[in-house]
Amino acid sequence: MDRVRWGVLATGGIAASFAADLVAMPDAELVAVGSRSEPAAREFAERFGIPRAHGDWASLAADDGVDVVYVATPHSAHRSAAGLCLEAGRAVLCEKPFTLNVREAKELVGLAREHDTFLMEAMWTYCNPLVRRIKQLVDDGAIGTLRAVHADFGITGDFAPTHRLRDPAQGGGALLDLGVYPVSLAHLLLGEPSQVMASAVLSDEGVDLRTGMVLTWEGGAQAVLHCALDAATPVQASITGSRGRIEIPHGFFHPERFVLYRHGHDPEEVVADPADGPRSSYRHEAAEVMRCLRAGETESPLVPLDGTLAVMRTLDAVRERVGVRYPGEQPVLP
Ligand SMILES: NC(=O)c1ccc[n+]([C@@H]2O[C@H](COP(=O)([O-])OP(=O)(O)OC[C@H]3O[C@@H](n4cnc5c(N)ncnc54)[C@H](OP(=O)(O)O)[C@@H]3O)[C@@H](O)[C@H]2O)c1
Numbered sequence: 001m002d003r004v005r006w007g008v009l010a011t012g013g014i015a016a017s018f019a020a021d022l023v024a025m026p027d028a029e030l031v032a033v034g035s036r037s038e039p040a041a042r043e044f045a046e047r048f049g050i051p052r053a054h055g056d057w058a059s060l061a062a063d064d065g066v067d068v069v070y071v072a073t074p075h076s077a078h079r080s081a082a083g084l085c086l087e088a089g090r091a092v093l094c095e096k097p098f099t100l101n102v103r104e105a106k107e108l109v110g111l112a113r114e115h116d117t118f119l120m121e122a123m124w125t126y127c128n129p130l131v132r133r134i135k136q137l138v139d140d141g142a143i144g145t146l147r148a149v150h151a152d153f154g155i156t157g158d159f160a161p162t163h164r165l166r167d168p169a170q171g172g173g174a175l176l177d178l179g180v181y182p183v184s185l186a187h188l189l190l191g192e193p194s195q196v197m198a199s200a201v202l203s204d205e206g207v208d209l210r211t212g213m214v215l216t217w218e219g220g221a222q223a224v225l226h227c228a229l230d231a232a233t234p235v236q237a238s239i240t241g242s243r244g245r246i247e248i249p250h251g252f253f254h255p256e257r258f259v260l261y262r263h264g265h266d267p268e269e270v271v272a273d274p275a276d277g278p279r280s281s282y283r284h285e286a287a288e289v290m291r292c293l294r295a296g297e298t299e300s301p302l303v304p305l306d307g308t309l310a311v312m313r314t315l316d317a318v319r320e321r322v323g324v325r326y327p328g329e330q331p332v333l334p
Contacts, residue, residue, distance in 0.1 A: 034060025144243030154233030173207030179227035200322035
């Protein structure tokens with residue numbers, strides 16, 4: 001597997017960003033695209049020089065010249081699109097949030113394990129070199145015992161009610177699209193919380209416009225997290241321990257620098273290595289997928305499936321508390 005052969009499923013915004021990064025990687029080959037429509041597949045293929053354009057998902061899933069499919073549909077279609085590929089024996093990198101709810105997430109993980117096929121949530125934050133450095137510092141006790149995580153992700157935009165961010169049928173709302181990042185950061189550092197509290201302001205369509213969360217862990221650590229679709233918040237994170245803290249400035253989910261404050265020491269600024277590329281590059285997650293495939297690993301240690309399931313449980317718990325339920329969903333908690 002000198003060059004890993006990729007397929008991209010869907011032709012929207014993030015599919016294009018990911019494809020642009022992929023075609024610049026010497027050990028990756030973008031060989032196919034799949035779309036709900038043939039013209040969209042052809043247009044995307046022409047744009048990125050992709051040899052095969054499939055006008056339906058099943059043809060992409062059945063394409064034996066593809067090693068791994070990157071699923072970039074709205075969240076509501078992740079379960080069906082990724083499931084189709086896994087059933088065809090295709091490895092899958094699936095955009096965040098992994099699915100609408102933990103029930104769907106368990107189904108995908110079950111399929112991957114049944115077919116012994118690679119599956120990973122595209123939680124690129126976990127593959128970011130500086131985030132990995134922060135995780136290592138925290139695990140090594142650089143700031144003592146972890147006490148608190150603060151993180152927010154709020155944006156503004158003129159989103160029509162039919163936009164995927166506002167449409168319940170497409171898994172709309174701030175939590176699944178944006179809140180997944182602060183929640184995932186807290187999970188990365190502390191694991192799964194034992195208590196979840198949340199409050200939200202809902203839109204007329206019934207998705208969350210703004211959600212505040214307080215998560216608590218057995219040892220007493222807490223995370224105070226926020227996300228919003230109609231407020232451009234600082235998008236920062238701070239991680240506080242008994243002997244110091246780490247501050248990650250704007251864009252904490254793909255940082256290019258952070259500051260380590262240790263009691264009794266001068267602050268230390270840590271900046272990204274320019275060789276790691278631009279901060280918005282998706283190449284680190286793509287590289288991790290290819291490393292796993294070459295090593296014959298069906299799961300990434302950087303983005304383990306049990307961790308993804310735990311994040312989905314927390315997102316479900318938040319939605320249950322604030323009263324966001326997507327069409328056709330049963331109550332999400334037992
Ligand atoms: N990692 C990141 O930084 C990042 C950034 C943005 C978004 N995302 C995630 O990526 C996913 C897609 O977001 P996006 O911003 O790219 O959305 P988008 O621009 O709306 O594109 C989604 C694409 O999916 C297909 N699609 C649209 N509606 C669909 C439906 N109802 N069922 C099935 N397929 C549909 C369309 O492609 P075809 O017409 O070709 O079928 C569309 O172009 C979301 O889950 C989002 O959370 C991740």
